Amino acid sequence: MKVAAIQMNTKADKQENLQKAERFITKAAEDGAIFISLPEYFNFMGPDTEKVQNAEEIPGGETYQLLSSLAKKHGVYIHAGSILEKYSDEKAYNTGFVVSPEGDVVAKYNKLHLFDIEINGMPAYKESNTIQAGESSATVELPFGKAGLSICYDLRFPELYREYALDGCNVLCIPAAFTQYTGMLAWEVLQRARAIENQCYVIAAGQFGSHAPGKACYGNSMIIDPWGTVIARAPEGEGVIVAEIDPSTVKQARESVPCLTHRRPELYKVK
Incomplete structure (x- = not known):
């Protein structure tokens, strides 16, 4: 079964962003993907002062309506x-959120870990100024198994993904708008680590390029297998990547290296 990750350069024009997403979704479907992942903030990346006015109902808003119809x-x-x-x-x-082939929202996830960082000499990010943190994880049943949902900065909190793996997930969805600077340092190594340590496929659809003065995203969208091998990688620019997902590969990895069943949580200081 084929899955796709879409890489975008989203900016402040929501209508232009939605039209672009529609083209990429159509291309992914034509390439045979049955599950298509978009990046974080795919429909709007504008000034913080415009975030609340661009928020929508889910389901019900124009973005949901477009994705439902597609x-x-x-x-x-x-x-x-x-x-x-x-x-x-x-x-x-x-x-x-995930929309089914019937057009319904079948899973919804509010980002748990908000991106509040300030690195010397780099633009500061304070997501919590405009974003309310979520309170719970979320999974969705798909034709190739169960997937765990997350967003961007969640990537740095491995306990979330271990929870998903122990809950039976064989796919981890990690869409992002990873900054260019932190992306060069950590994006690929953390994505591959989440795949290897949880023996899951990872689908990481990312934002690419400049979206505001002094702010740019790393791109490098990837699909990774349970052994940590990158089986599809986006080139620089916008576009679609597609790869095959085989649940038997997850089963083989977990039987060969049974790290999920050999855990000893009674020894951990962090519960």
Whole structure:
């Protein structure tokens, strides 16, 4: 079964972003993908002052309506890596959701770990100024097994992905808008680590290129197998990557190196 990850350079024009996403989704479906993942904030990356006004209802908003119609048209699952979801007059959720081939929302995840960092000499990011943190993890049943949902900065918190693996997931979805600087340092090694340590496929759809003055995303979208091998990688620029997912590869990896069943949590200081 084929899956796809879409790499985008999203900016502040929501209509242009949605039209672009539609083209990429159509291309992925034509390439045979049955599950198509978009990156974080795929429909809007504009000024913080415009975030709340660009938040939508899920389901119900224009982004959901577009993805629902495309999922039904092509008979595919579409993972909206994340969009801004309505929360309050001051903040929004950073929310990923999955639409089924029937056009329904079958899973929804509010980003748990917010990106609040300040590296010397680099632009500061304070996601919590405009985003409300989520409270729980989320999984979805797909034709090739169960997938665990996450978003970007969650990548640095491995306990979330171990929870997913122990809950029976064989795929981890990690859409992102990883910064160019931190991406060069950590993106690939962490994505491959999450795949290897949990013996899962990883689908990592990313943002690419400049989206605001002084701010750019790393790109390098990837699909990774349970052994940590990158089986599809996006070149620089926008586009679609497609790869085969085989649940038997997960089974083989877990039987060969049974790290999930040989754990000894009673010895861990972190519970």
